[in-house]
Amino acid sequence: MLKLGRREFADTDLLVMAIVNRTRDSFYDNGATFAEDKALDRVRQVVAEGADIVDVGGVKAGPGEEVDAAEEIRRTAGFVAKVRAEFPDVVISVDTWRAEVGREVCRAGADLLNDAWGGHDHGLAEVAAEHDAALVCAHTGGLAPRTPPHRMGYDDVVRAAIDDTVALAERAVSVGVRRDSVLIDPAHDFGKNTWHSLEITRRLDEMVATGWPVLVSLSRKDFVGEALDLPVGERLNGTLAATAVSAWHGARVYRAHDVAATRQVLDMVATIRGSRGPVRVVRGLA
Amino acid sequence: MIRAVAVCPQPPLLFRELAGTQDAAEDLRTACRRAVSQVLTPTPDAVTVIGGDERTAVWDAALAPAPGDFGGPAGGGLDGLPLSLGVGRRLLEEAGWAGPFELRGVAWDASREEVEELGEELVSREDDVVLLVLGEGSARRGDKAPGYVDDRAFDYDAETGRALAEGDPAALLAQDARLAHELMAGGRAAFQVMAAAVRAQGTPPRAAVGYSDDPFGVMYVVATWRM
Numbered sequence: 069m070l071k072l073g074r075r076e077f078a079d080t081d082l083l084v085m086a087i088v089n090r091t092r093d094s095f096y097d098n099g100a101t102f103a104e105d106k107a108l109d110r111v112r113q114v115v116a117e118g119a120d121i122v123d124v125g126g127v128k129a130g131p132g133e134e135v136d137a138a139e140e141i142r143r144t145a146g147f148v149a150k151v152r153a154e155f156p157d158v159v160i161s162v163d164t165w166r167a168e169v170g171r172e173v174c175r176a177g178a179d180l181l182n183d184a185w186g187g188h189d190h191g192l193a194e195v196a197a198e199h200d201a202a203l204v205c206a207h208t209g210g211l212a213p214r215t216p217p218h219r220m221g222y223d224d225v226v227r228a229a230i231d232d233t234v235a236l237a238e239r240a241v242s243v244g245v246r247r248d249s250v251l252i253d254p255a256h257d258f259g260k261n262t263w264h265s266l267e268i269t270r271r272l273d274e275m276v277a278t279g280w281p282v283l284v285s286l287s288r289k290d291f292v293g294e295a296l297d298l299p300v301g302e303r304l305n306g307t308l309a310a311t312a313v314s315a316w317h318g319a320r321v322y323r324a325h326d327v328a329a330t331r332q333v334l335d336m337v338a339t340i341r342g343s344r345g346p347v348r349v350v351r352g353l354a
Numbered sequence: 355m356i357r358a359v360a361v362c363p364q365p366p367l368l369f370r371e372l373a374g375t376q377d378a379a380e381d382l383r384t385a386c387r388r389a390v391s392q393v394l395t396p397t398p399d400a401v402t403v404i405g406g407d408e409r410t411a412v413w414d415a416a417l418a419p420a421p422g423d424f425g426g427p428a429g430g431g432l433d434g435l436p437l438s439l440g441v442g443r444r445l446l447e448e449a450g451w452a453g454p455f456e457l458r459g460v461a462w463d464a465s466r467e468e469v470e471e472l473g474e475e476l477v478s479r480e481d482d483v484v485l486l487v488l489g490e491g492s493a494r495r496g497d498k499a500p501g502y503v504d505d506r507a508f509d510y511d512a513e514t515g516r517a518l519a520e521g522d523p524a525a526l527l528a529q530d531a532r533l534a535h536e537l538m539a540g541g542r543a544a545f546q547v548m549a550a551a552v553r554a555q556g557t558p559p560r561a562a563v564g565y566s567d568d569p570f571g572v573m574y575v576v577a578t579w580r581m
Contacts (some may be wrong), residue, residue: 131502218493218500218538219366219437221423263425265371294374 070120070281070320071248072159072202073179079281080343081159082315082334085121085161085182087112087287087321090143091135094128095233096300096325100246104147111151115158122155123182123323124148124173125163129258131214137168141224145172145339151333152177165213167191182323184255184285185213187236204251204283205236209259217259225264226271229254230278237280253283257291265291269310276318285323286310287330308333316341356555356581357482358393359548361518362386362445364405364438369421370521380454385576387564390449390486392578399481400454401446404544405438405488407459410468415457415553419443438488438544443487447531463531464543473550487542487571491506491515501538510537511573514545521561523549525526539573557581 070077077083088110093100102109111122121352126143135143144160148160161180162173167189172182174195181196183189186208196240209220222228230337233252241247254275256265268275269291275282287290292306293299304326311322315337324330336345366372366377367579368386369409377383394401413435419436420442434440439457446455476485491514492507493500510533526549534542551558559579566575 132497216500216502219424221366221420221437223423225425261425267425299375 069073069248070251071246072161073200074160075120075157075179076273076282077120080321080338081120082338083321084172084330084334085283085321086117086119086325086327087323087325088114088122088124088251090124090126090147093132094125095130102348104150106152106200107147108154114154114327117239117327119132119158119323119327121159121161121180121231122151123161123163124151126169127164127214129184130216133211138164140164140166140169141172143337144169145176146174147256148176150179165192166191167195171198172194174201180204184258185209185211185251187239187256188213193236193240193243193245194242196249200246202239202251203248204253205240206253206255206258207232207291208255217257217261220259220261222263222264224268226254226274230275231269233275234278250280251283252278252280253285256284256286257289262291262294265289266295269313272314272317272319280318282318283321284311284314284319286294286314287323287325304329312337355365355480356476356551357484358521358581359487359559359579360389360393360578361487361489361541361545361548361575361577362389362441363572364441364488365377365466365490365572365574366437366441366572368441369419369424369426369444371426373422377429381567382565382569384446386445387448389564389576389578390445393484393486393580394449394451397453398484400456401445401451401484402456402458403439403442403485403486403488404460404547405436405442406462406540406542406544407438407439408461409430409435409459410458410461410464410472410527413459414437415455417457417471423538428452430516438540442486442488460493460543460547462540462543463535464547465531466546469527469543469546470550472547473554476547476551477554483550484549487541487544489544491537491539491541491568491575493538493540493572495568495573496571499568501571503556504537506533507537507539509540510513511568514539514573515566515575516543516562517561519561520538521559521579523553523559527553552579552581555581
């Protein structure tokens with residue numbers, strides 16, 4: 069069982085986490101949902117498309133315009149409250165590395181703290197514990213937030229990702245986060261080049277075998293772009309291929325821009341694996 | 355005596371197997387290969403490879419480069435050379451160098467005294483030596499650069515480029531170590547060891563630049579000096 073704040077999910081459920089960025093400069097949506105009304109429209113859209121979780125982010129993952137904690141809170145906390153008011157049952161996640169921001173958004177109704185920067189702020193796990201929220205533990209190879217990887221090498225990137233995320237997960241549990249509320253994330257492309265991200269994907273079963281539920285954030289990332297030599301706007305097919313492989317390996321949560329497509333891919337893989345039944349079967353049986 | 359110097363950058367991209375089926379670094383690779391071939395003619399007695407690393411040390415010439423740390427079809431990592439020396443070693447292999455060579459790492463933060471001392475050591479050899487120096491300019495040259503953008507990078511790199519193009523060791527020695535560090539200009543220490551050696555030897559170099567560009571936000575210069 070996976071408990072994300074107010075909702076519980078079976079271990080065979082594959083969940084879509086819809087990206088809703090409250091930024092001006094994120095790599096794919098480039099400010100499309102910076103304005104609050106546009107952002108709320110997107111939440112309505114993704115919920116209708118089958119998103120289980122809405123992931124609200126106030127700071128671009130890469131380098132760029134400085135966004136301090138106060139500005140980040142301004143972009144996220146009030147919005148979380150509005151989403152909570154309109155959608156009492158949707159799981160609300162906030163993509164932040166800052167404990168200070170985590171605290172405000174949990175007060176506003178967030179269920180999950182999606183820490184993409186691997187415990188950079190040690191206090192974030194405590195905030196999750198305090199508010200009975202869930203937590204994502206990510207592997208970044210030690211990089212500070214918003215730093216691109218520069219010539220990072222690993223003996224075994226999968227081993228490194230497992231060791232670091234499991235250590236973060238154990239620590240989170242030790243400070244009071246519920247064991248069934250912790251996810252691990254290899255964080256494709258964070259502190260990793262394309263070769264590393266490909267290997268992480270190829271060997272994702274090893275991460276799943278740890279027993280911790282795995283979250284993957286693949287959507288339109290550079291490892292897809294470099295594999296296929298395609299710009300951001302043309303990476304959906306490659307993303308869905310990586311999604312299907314990850315689902316086959318057993319990842320649980322999929323952070324995505326394209327919710328409807330991702331939902332279909334996950335449903336198909338789950339049906340192939342046998343954890344989901346085909347919906348309406350007639351052909352050959354009539 | 356130092357007969358010639360080749361300066362090449364040290365990105366992992368110079369390991370061909372890492373750059374993808376289309377070779378993202380083809381032009382740079384060609385320029386580096388050309389520079390290394392040029393300085394190996396006429397055939398020197400030995401080659402000394404100099405590159406930046408965590409510490410100053412001479413490395414076992416039997417060790418292999420370790421491109422696997424960065425991924426690639428071979429995957430996995432091996433205990434191997436630090437990146438700069440690994441790239442140098444690979445360039446020598448590709449040039450068909452089968453003669454003696456030495457691998458010298460110099461600490462990224464080596465002091466002025468240290469680089470002078472290392473330079474003196476290089477000049478004290480009596481045989482004909484070619485230096486293969488690995489290093490580059492700033493990695494902070496744009497929005498998409500690995501180190502994002504720092505406006506000071508452009509002047510710093512212009513000065514490095516000028517010094518390499520004009521065979522000016524004093525100018526390289528004058529570059530500020532702290533600024534180089536802030537700008538992620540990885541070649542500072544290795545360039546300064548080379549510059550100290552050339553200046554101590556006293557023969558003014560005839561310099562040529564084969565490549566000077568920042569296709570990925572890191573300043574790469576390929577140059578040769580002949581003494």
